[in-house]
Amino acid sequence: MRYHAVSIAAVFLALALGVLLGSNSVSRTLLTTVGGQRDELNQQLRQLRSERDALRDELAGATALTDSIAPRAVRGSLRGTKVALLVAPGGDSARPRAVKRMIEIAGGSVTGTLRLTEKLTDPNTAAGVRELAPRLLPAGARLPVTSDPGTLAGGMLAPLILLDGDNGEPRATEQERTAAFEGLRDSGFVRGSAGFTPARLAVVLTGDGEHRDPLGVVPRLAARLDRGSSGAVLAGTTGSARGNGAIGVARSDDSVVSSVSTVDNAETTGGRVATVLALRGELRDRAGSYGTGAGADRRVPEPLCDDLRGVAARSGDCSER
Template identity: 45%
Template sequence: MISLRYHVISIAAVFLALAVGVVLGSTTLSRTLLSGLSAENGDLGSQVSTLEQQRNALNARLGDAESYATATGPSVVRGALDERTVAIVTTADASPVDRDALKGLVAASGATVTAELRLTEAFTDQARADELREVVTRLLPTGVQLPTVSDPGTLAGGLLGPLLLISKTDNQPQVSDAESAAALTGLTEGGFVEAQPDLRPAQLAIVLTGGEATGDAAGDRAATVARFAAQVDRSGAGAVLAGTTEGSADGAGPVGVVRADTAATSILSTVDNVDTPAGRVVAVLALGEQLADKAGRYGIAGNAQAAAPGAPTE
């Protein structure tokens, strides 16, 4: 006869068997899983090592290319701007290293830098846009007409363009020395610009900007610089807006803003990699192209048309 004790022992044996089976099964599964993860980790480690080697090789090649561009740059631009004059305008985020390297190449091209002007952070501060408009209107020299627009970048370009560039038609200053000094003093006292004391207007201009393309009101700041550069271009024989790879991604930064505006990009040349030796060479060559009433979008960004003037277009 089957007793209650037998039933209890039988049920306990069944549960014990299930527990042993679960333990054995999970142990086998864990070992299989761990083995698979270990193999996958090894594969990923191998891929990371390969990618690091490829990155190091590409960095080495890039370093060689930049060294070559640095060494040959002065020879490439020699004579491109012979006996020309150039004004250099920098934004608050422009690199002094890029500025000094550009000045060296401008000199190597045969040109002379006669004017240097720095736009301060206040120049693109949207909270001070109304103040900038008022200052520009109040300081307008005799005979200079401002564009019939309201954005501060274009208006400031309408004032500073004739101060920085000589007339395209007769190669003469567009503003008297006294009026030019008064306007620059007013803008300086307002905190919008910093100008060298012996500024003399030039034939061509480079507007050098940096990599700031994000943050609060970045789009408005970029638009102010872009419209300023376009208006400066209209004031004389030509101008180039040069930005960095970081700040010139498609649609970003002043270069991106100009390239999205067909009216601006038809007259103003842009370079998106001025933070590289090759990009600086291209900026100088693009200035020479401006003398022939040509404009282009140069560099390595997706919205560039070619690497340099004369290179195959995309």
């Protein structure tokens, strides 16, 4: 009996020693493998960081080149032209002040900035737009025959902020504009407009598509402003050309994109140059889709490539889409 007990103990001891020695061997092998993978990952990380830094330097150089040629690209293209600036929800990401500055460099002037609120793009308040538009319309002006809130909003705003596209004359008196803007502010559809005077062209700034606009109010508003004036440009930030973004909606609607010009990267210097040159194109009844997003025809309007005689082409701004 004692012999069997000793034998069994010896077996278990041998098993324990085997497991211990085996686990140590496996651990050493595993640690060696993990250590090798760690070194390989660290090497890949260093390589990726180096590539990132190189791309940052390349981007900084391209941005500096664009910044340096931007004034030359737009100077004089809007000489004496008045422009109305509208900022839709999310449009602050397009840097309205920088857009205004580029317009001024081009020789134009911004007659006022009107901020559209989220209430204007809310489907639950569309009935309010339909009810308000006829009441605030200046005498002699006509609304389009539609129930679409974006088209109605554009038809209501056009005679308030834009000169007649045919004769260049105001379509509302100062008293009518003041009363209409007060009504729009009191209803919560707009902010701003103090001292707003009619302009020849309009720029509607929008964001990257994160703000909900399921009825497409902003692109259809811009299209109606275009039809009631000398022209309009709808400018969004990177991402706005996606399907749910204002630029994406505009470019997928032939009735919109055939009239209003679109720019999908207005937060960049190149995008602001494209916005100004698109305004110049609108004065000549030329609409286009510009930027780097889906549906863009070119990065910038064609005249830039002619004006810079190859400088922009070398920077990549004139490459075909």
